[in-house]
Amino acid sequence: MSNYQLGSEYAKQQDQNDALASYRNRFHIPKDKHGKEVIYMTGNSLGLQPRATKDYISQELEDWANLGVTGHTHAKHPWLHYHEFLTENMAKVVGAKPIEVVVMNTLTANLHLMMVSFYKPTPKRYKILIEADAFPSDKYAVESQLRHHGFDPKDGLVLWKARKGEELANYDDLETILEAQGNEIALVMIGGVNYYTGQFFDFKRITQLGHKYGCMVGFDCAHGAGNVKLDLHDSGADFAVWCTYKYLNSGPGSLGGCFVHERHAHNIDLNRFAGWWSHNKETRFKMRDEFDQLPGAEGWQLSNPPILSMAAIRASLDMFAEVGMEKLTKKSKHLTGYFEFLINELNNKSIKIITPSNLEERGCQLSIQVKNADKKLHHQLTEAGLISDWREPDVIRCAPVPLYNSYQDVYELVEKLEEILT
Structure with missing residues (x-):
């Protein structure tokens, strides 16, 4: 287990040292009604849009407009193959x-x-x-x-x-x-x-x-x-x-x-x-x-x-x-491990992580079981700017995705969860 630490300074330091941190800027991060970026933890349900996606699709729309059926063989990326x-x-x-x-x-x-x-x-x-x-x-x-x-x-x-x-x-x-x-x-x-x-x-x-x-x-x-x-x-x-x-x-x-x-x-x-x-x-x-x-x-x-x-x-x-699965999963294990550490440090008897603690037996998702909770908790988290995923009867699924989630995201997520549960 890595030597994780409490406090926001540790999260900031990890983000500064993160070799993949710049990839976050290559995604559109949704914003709340006040224009602030939300903490998006539902890449396990729908991943965020890469900024480049629009250009990739626009290229095909342009080729379709200019070439018609001949785009199958003459488009910049021929459609046939x-x-x-x-x-x-x-x-x-x-x-x-x-x-x-x-x-x-x-x-x-x-x-x-x-x-x-x-x-x-x-x-x-x-x-x-x-x-x-x-x-x-x-x-x-x-x-x-x-x-x-x-x-x-x-x-x-x-x-x-x-x-x-x-x-x-x-x-x-x-x-x-x-x-x-x-x-x-x-x-x-x-x-x-x-x-x-x-x-x-x-x-x-x-x-x-x-x-x-x-x-x-x-x-x-x-x-x-x-x-x-x-x-x-x-x-x-x-x-x-x-x-x-x-x-x-x-x-x-x-x-x-x-x-x-x-x-x-x-x-x-x-x-x-x-x-x-x-x-x-x-x-x-x-x-x-x-x-x-x-x-x-x-x-x-x-x-x-x-x-x-x-x-x-x-x-x-x-x-x-560009990134490769090796670097991606390395960050994923560390980021999700940090998430697990913070949840455990809450020492809240009403919550339990049901995802395996063994890093080799899980991906980035942690499923958090909340005793006596209902979907009201999910709505409270959403109001607090955290997009998570609720599964009946009592589980919040959160997935810190290494390509676009930060250590600061995880830190703030756990802070918001603690506030709501206390």
Whole structure:
């Protein structure tokens, strides 16, 4: 543990010594009704807009205005292959090889497309295992897949639950489930960083466990991409999906990403839904050729890319490429550790951090449980200029994002929380 100190001078000193401090100026920071910058702690829900985003999108609007359809080949960044401008940088963010990554569609659409290929139920092996408190969208998606294949979700959905009186999932319990039901489970599909507790799961451990019992293994990395080092390739996972509007700062509802491990890259026998953008690039526009599957994650594409959304993603990924996940996560661990230190120093028995204290088992989000609280507390924080995130029944989620949050932000956040709780 770092030697954190109390007092605002320590926060100011840390900001002065922060090698990434200047990146804050490259984002638009929202302001309150008095024109003062708010303390924005909800990058885990919607990342802030990079100042460069407007220019990146404007370039495409200009090319569209001046070139029309010929922009597909003659734009400054030709639209025909625009998704390829994102691949290498996105692969670095999620710890994958370029052939394993593609930016396309949105999160849950991609999850369904992955399950078309990797959820292959039989009468005996048909169950899907997820964590009990998975993000609702994941639960809805896997339940609908079970129904689609003729199975009752009440029977087919296996939940990895936290123990009574605990908030975090335990790996021994996962192993117990797989020992008992592994030969009936077709797919293990876990949220890489749990949205509620902030628990960052051990991908490699889960993948090895799932594969040991013959299950396919996938992860929803919505709360992980751009937040933690995912190391997707080394994890051995069969697939992963994520969004880009949280830690990757690409704008509300923007496109998602997909990872398919390279061992599946050339398997044309994998069942999948196809579209013309998953067809061989060399013959795609001959129109009348038989379908010719692209290798790698690109082979799961359906349609030509939505350029304006991809331009916003490119603006953010270019910044990530400058910084690199190594420096980003280093600051993140120190900044969130400072946040944890200040919360603990309050010695307030009504609050408890439910996020793991182990730095390797969390990202930048801390989930703070407040005894006997309701959403009134969230409104009080908002009135005090702190944009946090409330999750029923009694949890405030705060994510000090290393690209644009400062140590002073964290210091003032805890000060405001203390004032409201006393």
